[in-house]
Amino acid sequence: MATEDIFGHMFEEFPDESEWDVVVIGGGPNGLMAAAYLAKAGLKVALAEARYEIGGGLATEEILYPCYSSNPHVIYHMMVDYMPVIRDFNLDGPALVWIKPNSQTGMVFEDGKSLLLTRMIEDTKDSISKFSFKDAVNFGKIMRTWRRIVDEIVAPATYVPPMSPLDLTICMQRTEIGQEMLELVEQSPLDIITDTFENDRVRALMLYASCMWGLDPRETGLGFFVPLLLTRGMNKCYCYGGSHKFASAMAREIVKAGGLILEHAPVSNIIIENGRVAGVELAEGRTLRSKVVMSTLDPHTTFLDLVGADNMSADLKEAIEGWKYDKWSYYTLHIASDEPPHYKCDDPWINETFMTVFGIESTDQLLAHWDNVVAGNISDNFGGHATCQSIFDPTLSDIPDKSISFFQMHAPYEIGGGWDKRGEELKEAILGKWQKAAPNMTRDNIITTTFETPVDIEIRFPNMRRGSIKHGDYRPIQMGCFRPNQECSSTATPIEGLYVCGVSTYPGGLVLGGSGYLGANKVAEDLGVTKWWKPTPEMEKYIKTYLE
Amino acid sequence: MSKDERYDVVIIGGGPNGMTTAAYLAKCGLHVCVLEERVECGGACETVEVIPGVRIYPHAMLMYAAPAPGFEQLELHKYGFRMTWNPIDMMKSLSAGNTTTRGVSPITEKDMMGFAKLGGVLGQPPFTKELMRAAFWCPPHPPEVEVTDENVPYMQVYKQHQPDVWSHELREWTMFDLMDEYLESEPFKVTMAFAAWASGAAGHWEGVAIPALLCVQLLILPNTGKMSIPRGGLHGYFHAIHRCAVAHGAVVRTTCPVDEIIIEDGRAVGVRLRETAASGGKKIWASKAVISAVDYQQTFFKMIGGQHLDPGFIQKVKDISLKNGTLYVSTFHTRKPLQWNSKFKAMTESETSVAGPFNIPSGGVYPSDSRELYYENVADCDARKSLPTLPPEKLMWFLTPSQAFNPTDCQGSHSKGHISAAFEVNVPVPEYQVEGPEAQNEKKDELDAYMRKAFSEALDGLEDENIIHHWSATGREVEFRNTGLIGGTWCGSRHCSDQLWTQRPIPELARYRSPIDGLYTCHQTTGHPGALCLMAIPYNLMHILIEDGIAEPGNWWYPSPYYIPQEGKVSAIPR
Ligand SMILES: Cc1cc2nc3c(=O)[nH]c(=O)nc-3n(C[C@H](O)[C@H](O)[C@H](O)COP(=O)(O)OP(=O)(O)OC[C@H]3O[C@@H](n4cnc5c(N)ncnc54)[C@H](O)[C@@H]3O)c2cc1C
């Protein structure tokens, strides 16, 4: 007798085969965004996520088990002020609360001096003037232009499809501010900062803030990112309750609109029939059939592993194989402690700062450290940034009044000595350095720790190959209409029905809210679905000024 | 800060019971809001990736819910509910035997037949599903109805389908008494009694023989004989419930702890959030009902307060016993996999072994020699209420079935080591602990070492050199990390006959109503059938909400066939 006959039929499961209009691969910020827009547009959308929880980089997890949660990945939300998804779904207020502290990025030096980058410009100028009156004045001046470059061009352009460099140059000529932006393109971040500031410590802070996400300090071609990363670095937000709340809010929009989310559903194959996409196969054996598949994974996984090299032109295959992953990854040490760090320095505001850099004494040292990392080493000259999250968010700790912090630094994927050994050593070195900067960070104060190496990042997210948090390096030939390559940067690909809209597609990495939004726009246009959303006012203004 | 909001129903707590209720009520067309304290809903249905690539289930891991009407009524398959089927047939693998200090003790034909008979498997036709549903998925009878041998739902089922099992004693016996009648080997009985303690009612409690036995059977029989788990663990199953609620329009707010239930003229009209809530300490109003899906201590002592309750009621609530097994759970990450030691060769060598495809010891109670040993463990934990006094070789522990049978599922293999199943040991409720509530935390390192020693009596691989991580949570930590788990127990209030069915947790609360109009309770600590992620309390509560005119379900609804409507109320049986 079949077991079912003995015990009776108990319950039904999700079917082995199902039909959808759109299948989205990956439940990170971009996948969630793409699925939410399209589900609300009336399409039948399914999203398949490999992990047990959606969110991708938007994670808040109890990694200091038991009782202490942290944000292991995204914590600094830089584009909250511009992201269309937040406005279109009205996520502010009811579902999400953003905290934007005035004290944004601090830098403390061994001699007890400190520098502070704040949301309000005068506080930054005050802090800089401790070192150089001239730099303070220059900072004020340059920010007038840079803020306009960001507000009027770079930020809104994040949500508009990419243009070729030539077209871009022509468009930017239209305004004075556009021309100023073009001038920056041809300079390296280091040149821009050295030309603007005279004091070395001021330069070090500015360089850290502009290049910490992976801009090459010495390379030309991407200089317009300096204003973006600096101004956004002065406007970072913390998502109260943890970054995962942002992911959950988008997930609920998908489900509310009738979409399906499957967790624990790694996609093992993108089905190609008659040269076009026909759906995906999950590792568990189920099939989700659809004419449109949107992948938010890295190019290698999407094209070579899931589609298969046989199903594409030699040119496309070559472009994919030439993709370069991030030049560095991150090492993060998370700590639960009795007290938050109290830094030994001349400015008490540093203790309430969102991000505190220590270990960096000069631009030379910073550059030497970064060069070291790119070469696969970390020596004693390292520095990085720390955040005490519980200052802004007491809910992360289940035990009242405890502190939860982390220290994060750039780190190579492959390190001399191997991560198994170096992971522990680095932890000890960081604790030593931290205690020097903040004397109360003693062993007694620390309740528990855990760390994540670049290899660990890849274990959590196989699509962050080599620990690439942006799924691919920021270099001129991998940006703009070249991200991930000219054939795919509009999110549509040469394979009919396949779209790519993770951070390896224009505009690129971090939680910008760009790729997924652009992917949804493109799919809606290609399928002839009415868009229920409109461009934001900033985008409209940008389009009108530069594109029409 | 956003303005005050108003809903039909406000549900406090986004654990399995709160969320299932939200799904049911949203499906009825009500405007529902769920308020959850933590960043992620799920209550004790959680998965935690403690280190990259290693996931553990701190609490619930096994699927007991198979017969639940909720699967059909809420259509969970549409929201992605999937299982990962264990290839090992538990009924067969049970025959590998039980683990005692002397080695493997075989399970006999009589044991198996007795177990099957009591579970309805030998009926013509088998009546497992009816029996399980009768025991768990039916609201307690109304207070005006006298509870008799004839009208207790599970008694009705036995009477109809297996009359020779039906007897007056069935409702008086302990589970041991019942097993003495139907089973044979002592280690099998002890194993079942101990497993029951960690699944429902303990083997030695009066008058709960059938609920206790059925809890254990829920794990095996309805899952078509396999100790299988939902894909993604119980959090995966929870996701389907959560998504069903949201798809029907329920509003879910995380990081929104509730501090107060607002009472006007004796009626619950809303709640006030804690100041640290994501939306600040604002008020959220409920036009039709407030449902507390958190523990009774917070509900009555913190959120309501004495001015609205009479001293008789308060005393009864204070006296609710939490002694239902505070579980100290350990999970190991090891270089080599753990192995049954040489005494238990039979466990790993037999084809149907409990070791599973990755050869990870899976499922068992040790040492299951005798009920004397069982009683010594009970006395240590619930009578002395102290830190363990038994030598480690006498400590009884429960090893959950391994989840590693499917390498693509949550706890599949890990390149850098092996993840064990969960080891569960009963420890005293922290607030009853004679050395004080912090004693377990203060002695955590010693307790960890003591338990490793105890587990090493039966398993190889727990030497320091082989262990990469030992994750554990004391009863005290459990209370802190999930505020609903008072007493650190897996079910809150004890499932003893004085606190079950029409008495759960006290008669005044048994039908999910409370002394405050408009306030209902819906938490494992406050209502029949109590613990486990069964979708049972919400289903049972639905009958009551229909009686009170709050819920009006569509034709997808069907009540329990054993349900008795309360006099003067709308019946939950559709006309
Ligand atoms: C340590 C760290 C710190 C960071 N800090 C910040 C920060 O402060 N601010 C910021 O803006 N950004 C930060 N980032 C970067 C940010 O996390 C990423 O750029 C962003 O999450 C990328 O979004 P995405 O949706 O494109 O892809 P991802 O977030 O990578 O999401 C992809 C999803 O796909 C899933 N997946 C993988 N393989 C499969 C498969 N085969 N089938 C189905 N699903 C699959 C993954 O599990 C993942 O959930 C950080 C990243 C890291 C690692």
Ligand SMILES: Cc1cc2nc3c(=O)[nH]c(=O)nc-3n(C[C@H](O)[C@H](O)[C@H](O)COP(=O)(O)OP(=O)(O)OC[C@H]3O[C@@H](n4cnc5c(N)ncnc54)[C@H](O)[C@@H]3O)c2cc1C
């Ligand atoms: C160690 C252990 C093992 C277990 N094993 C299993 C198993 O294998 N299978 C099984 O089915 N069951 C198992 N259980 C039992 C099962 O997990 C519980 O019975 C079930 O989770 C109870 O659900 P609930 O919704 O009543 O309460 P809870 O799960 O406790 O949920 C209550 C929710 O309310 C929230 N909350 C608390 N206070 C507030 C407040 N003031 N405001 C807002 N929200 C609040 C909590 O954060 C939580 O999310 C186990 C439990 C434990 C502890």
